[in-house]
Amino acid sequence: MADKQIACATCQPKGLCGGKGLLTLKEGAWTNNPLSIQVLGICSALAVTNRLENSLVMGAALIFVCVGSNLLVSLLRKRTPHRIRMIAEVAIIATFVILFDQFLKAFYWDMSKQLGPYVGLIITNCIVMGRAEAFALQNPPILSIVDGIANGIGYAVILAIIGFFRELLGTGEILGRTIPVFSEWYTPNQLMILAPGAFVALGIVIGIFNAIKGPEPEENK
Amino acid sequence: MKGNIYTLFYAAVLGSACALLLTAAASFTKPYKEANQKAEEALNILMALKVPLPEKASSAEVVKAREENVKVKQLGDLTTYIYEADGKTLAIALQFDGPGLWGPIKGFLALDPEITKIQGITFYEQEETPGLGGEIVKSSFRDKFVGLMIRDDTGKPGIIIKSGGDAAANKVDGISGATMTCDKVQQMLNEAIKSIVEEKQ
Numbered sequence: 001m002a003d004k005q006i007a008c009a010t011c012q013p014k015g016l017c018g019g020k021g022l023l024t025l026k027e028g029a030w031t032n033n034p035l036s037i038q039v040l041g042i043c044s045a046l047a048v049t050n051r052l053e054n055s056l057v058m059g060a061a062l063i064f065v066c067v068g069s070n071l072l073v074s075l076l077r078k079r080t081p082h083r084i085r086m087i088a089e090v091a092i093i094a095t096f097v098i099l100f101d102q103f104l105k106a107f108y109w110d111m112s113k114q115l116g117p118y119v120g121l122i123i124t125n126c127i128v129m130g131r132a133e134a135f136a137l138q139n140p141p142i143l144s145i146v147d148g149i150a151n152g153i154g155y156a157v158i159l160a161i162i163g164f165f166r167e168l169l170g171t172g173e174i175l176g177r178t179i180p181v182f183s184e185w186y187t188p189n190q191l192m193i194l195a196p197g198a199f200v201a202l203g204i205v206i207g208i209f210n211a212i213k214g215p216e217p218e219e220n221k
Numbered sequence: 222m223k224g225n226i227y228t229l230f231y232a233a234v235l236g237s238a239c240a241l242l243l244t245a246a247a248s249f250t251k252p253y254k255e256a257n258q259k260a261e262e263a264l265n266i267l268m269a270l271k272v273p274l275p276e277k278a279s280s281a282e283v284v285k286a287r288e289e290n291v292k293v294k295q296l297g298d299l300t301t302y303i304y305e306a307d308g309k310t311l312a313i314a315l316q317f318d319g320p321g322l323w324g325p326i327k328g329f330l331a332l333d334p335e336i337t338k339i340q341g342i343t344f345y346e347q348e349e350t351p352g353l354g355g356e357i358v359k360s361s362f363r364d365k366f367v368g369l370m371i372r373d374d375t376g377k378p379g380i381i382i383k384s385g386g387d388a389a390a391n392k393v394d395g396i397s398g399a400t401m402t403c404d405k406v407q408q409m410l411n412e413a414i415k416s417i418v419e420e421k422q
Contacts, residue, residue, distance in 0.1 A: 098246070102254075
C-alpha cells in the first residue's frame with residue numbers, strides 16, 4: 001500500500017513535517033484519491049450530487065469532519081487504549097458530524113432538508129474512518145490535519161465535478177441560475193438528476209481520472 | 222486489571238466530553254432551529270391553504286404572511302387555521318398526523334369553507350421510502366387531492382387512496398409500490414376529516 005511510504009510513527013514535525021506535508025497532500029487529493037482511486041464514500045457521492053450546491057456543502061462537511069477527527073484522533077493516539085480505539089474514533093467522528101448537522105439546521109435550513117440523512121451518514125463514511133484508522137493513529141497532529149484536508153479536498157472536488165455536470169445536463173442550470181444562451185438552447189435530460197445519472201457520471205469521472213493518472217503499478221502485476 | 226480501569230476511565234472521559242460539546246452546540250443552535258421549524262410549519266399551512274406567496278420567500282416573509290392571512294380558531298378540541306381575505310373565508314386547514322410505514326407522518330389538510338371538498342394538502346414530516354412512499358411530498362401526488370370530495374356517494378365522510386378500482390368523487394389514485402404508505406395516509410386523513418365534520422355539526 002502507498003500508505004506505508006508516508007506512515008511513520010517516529011516522524012518529528014519540522015517544516016511541514018520534514019517535507020512529508022506536500023507528499024501527504026498529493027497522496028490524499030490526487031494519487032490516492034479516496035473517491036476515484038479507492039472508490040470509498042460513493043454512497044453519498046451518488047446521492048447528493050444532483051445539484052452543485054449540495055455537492056459543495058457535502059464536500060465542505062467532509063473536509064470539516066475529516067480535519068477535525070484526524071486532529072483529535074492524532075492528538076489522543078498515544079493515550080487511546082488500543083482495544084477501544086475504533087469506538088473512540090467513531091465517537092469523535094460522530095461529534096464533528098453532529099456539530100456540522102446542527103450548524104446546517106440552524107443557519108442553512110433548506111440545504112439541511114435537501115441533504116436529509118446524508119449529513120448524518122458521514123459518520124459511517126469510510127473515508128473519515130479510514131483516514132483516522134490508517135493515518136491519524138500513526139502520525140503527528142499537523143501532518144494528520146494535512147491528510148484530512150487532502151482527503152477532504154479529494155472528495156469535495158470529485159463531488160463538485162459530478163454535481164456540476166449533473167446539474168448542468170439535468171436542469172440546464174448552474175447553482176439554480178440559468179445560463180444565458182445555453183439554457184435556452186439546451187433541453188434538460190432528467191436522467192442526469194435521477195439515480196442512474198449519478199452512476200453514469202461517477203463512472204465517467206473515475207474513468208477519466210484513472211486514464212489521466214495511469215494505472216496503479218500493482219494492478220499490472 | 223489496571224489496563225481495564227484505564228480503558229473504562231478513558232471511555233467515560235471521552236464520552237462525556239463529546240456529550241458535553243454536543244449539548245452545548247444543541248442549546249446554542251436551538252433558537253435558530255425553532256425559528257426554522259416555525260417557518261417551515263407556517264409555509265406548509267400557507268401552501269395547504271393556497272395563500273399566494275412571493276417566489277423564494279424568506280422565512281421572515283413566510284411567518285409574516287402566515288400572521289397576516291391565517292387565523293387560528295379553536296373548534297372544540299380541534300385547532301383550525303382559517304384563511305381569510307377581504308372578510309371572506311377562503312379555506313380552512315387542520316393538522317393531521319399518524320404513523321407511516323417507517324415513521325410518523327405529519328401534514329396539513331385544507332378544506333373549502335363549507336367542508337365538502339379538499340383544497341390542498343401538504344406533508345411536512347415523513348420518513349417514507351424515498352422514490353416510493355416518499356413520493357407523497359411531491360406536488361404531482363398532492364395536486365391529485367385538489368377538489369376531492371370528502372364524502373362518498375352515501376354522504377359518509379371519508380376518502381379513498383387506492384390504485385385501480387372504480388373512479389369515485391372521493392377517490393384518488395395511490396402510488397404504485399407504496400400501498401402501505403397510501404393506506405396509512407388514507408387512514409390519518411379520514412380521521413382528520415371525521416373530526417372536523419363532527420365538530421362542524
